[in-house]
Amino acid sequence: MQLTAIVVAAGRGTRARTQKPKQYEHVAGRPVLEWTLRALAPQVAAIVVVRHPDDARLFEALDLSAIHVPVIDVNGADSRDGSVRAGLEAVPEGTTHVLIHDGARCCVTPAVVDRVIKALHSNPAAAPALPVTDALWTGDDSTEGPRVTGIQDRSGLYRAQTPQGFELTAIRAAHAARTRPAADDVEVARDHGLDVAIVEGDDNNIKITHPEDFARAHHLLKGPAHMDIRLGNGYDVHRFGPGDHVILCGVKIPHDRALQGHSDADVGMHTVTDAIYGALAEGDIGQHFPPSDPQWKGAASEIFLRHAVELARDRGYRIGNVDCTLVCEMPKIGPHSVAMRTEMARLMGLELGQVSVKATTSEELGFTGRKEGIACIATVTLIGQ
Numbered sequence: 001m002q003l004t005a006i007v008v009a010a011g012r013g014t015r016a017r018t019q020k021p022k023q024y025e026h027v028a029g030r031p032v033l034e035w036t037l038r039a040l041a042p043q044v045a046a047i048v049v050v051r052h053p054d055d056a057r058l059f060e061a062l063d064l065s066a067i068h069v070p071v072i073d074v075n076g077a078d079s080r081d082g083s084v085r086a087g088l089e090a091v092p093e094g095t096t097h098v099l100i101h102d103g104a105r106c107c108v109t110p111a112v113v114d115r116v117i118k119a120l121h122s123n124p125a126a127a128p129a130l131p132v133t134d135a136l137w138t139g140d141d142s143t144e145g146p147r148v149t150g151i152q153d154r155s156g157l158y159r160a161q162t163p164q165g166f167e168l169t170a171i172r173a174a175h176a177a178r179t180r181p182a183a184d185d186v187e188v189a190r191d192h193g194l195d196v197a198i199v200e201g202d203d204n205n206i207k208i209t210h211p212e213d214f215a216r217a218h219h220l221l222k223g224p225a226h227m228d229i230r231l232g233n234g235y236d237v238h239r240f241g242p243g244d245h246v247i248l249c250g251v252k253i254p255h256d257r258a259l260q261g262h263s264d265a266d267v268g269m270h271t272v273t274d275a276i277y278g279a280l281a282e283g284d285i286g287q288h289f290p291p292s293d294p295q296w297k298g299a300a301s302e303i304f305l306r307h308a309v310e311l312a313r314d315r316g317y318r319i320g321n322v323d324c325t326l327v328c329e330m331p332k333i334g335p336h337s338v339a340m341r342t343e344m345a346r347l348m349g350l351e352l353g354q355v356s357v358k359a360t361t362s363e364e365l366g367f368t369g370r371k372e373g374i375a376c377i378a379t380v381t382l383i384g385q
């Protein structure tokens, strides 16, 4: 089998409403078409790119240095099937099979391409698709907006994707015989009597069609390798002094001593706050709220935590999770931990499941063991959005 990819990229992308044709717009750092060509190149012997005559400059500006197979460019036509026909004319000598792919499907994965190629070993044609899983309705436009007019049976219905693979001679003959427009090459092939195998598509193999598709493609192409995840740790200690309660992670707990500090001495909340600043590499709580400044005397620590959370948001991060461990012999933390998690989650705008507050004793060792104070450590993850 000698495979050539035909990438149709001569459309005008009117629905995407971009300045340049959508296939030349940048997503995740490079033009859509460059992503598409990079995705297909490792699995084919050559690529024919069908481009619009007006796009010659845009096409020449693509960086094809990562593509190690011949790339042949030809002018397209006014319709997609016309462009495919132009591509079929240009495939290099020796090609036995073609993969016809939309230039605008830049998130196609090697696994999808592999499945099509494997199926071509035992079928004259194969294409990826996904069964329709949502209910299907018919509708019409009334003056109050669209109205459901009926329910459509979805059994046996598939959403078609590309690359669509064919024996070269068979698809050439099908296109040569075609006199009507077609949605895709599978339609052309079937109308000419070709049997087409369906292989599993991928929900992420989207075609950039509308403006909002660029953001989705950006996320898919940026991928986990580029995920911006930051980890921060915090550590704090407050000593005991006279008093009848402590405040830990925003919860008031009766106790025969109080924690001392410039603010309300909530050692748990301070530690989490510091972990957020740490993840951002933006100093610590003392730098943002100096103890020398009288306005913070007796302040509620939630002021500090809210500041850190807002700073993270301003820097483009959301909090993934928080894990906070209080180290003390007394008071017992267990009975209060759900209340503490609930309060911390509320202040940070998180779900309860994202916030852990736990405790340990230090086996009566050291200053915490001698009940001279409470220590706390915390870890926070921040996720770039």
Ligand SMILES: Nc1ccn([C@@H]2O[C@H](COP(=O)(O)OP(=O)(O)OP(=O)(O)O)[C@@H](O)[C@H]2O)c(=O)n1
Residues within 6 Å of the ligand: 008, 009, 010, 011, 012, 013, 014, 015, 016, 023, 050, 076, 077, 078, 079, 080, 081, 083, 084, 102, 103, 104, 105, 207, 208, 209
């Ligand atoms: N005359 C055409 C029309 C479409 N295509 C290509 O076929 C693929 C799928 O078509 P579609 O998403 O409909 O692209 P456009 O025609 O560019 O979009 P629109 O209909 O919004 O103008 C795209 O990669 C597009 O460039 C093509 O090569 N030649």
Ligand SMILES: C[C@](O)(CO)[C@H](O)COP(=O)(O)O
Residues within 6 Å of the ligand: 102, 159, 160, 161, 162, 183, 184, 185, 207, 209
């Ligand atoms: C070929 C195709 O991508 C299959 O899903 C699709 O039919 C072409 O795109 P269009 O938006 O229907 O023009």
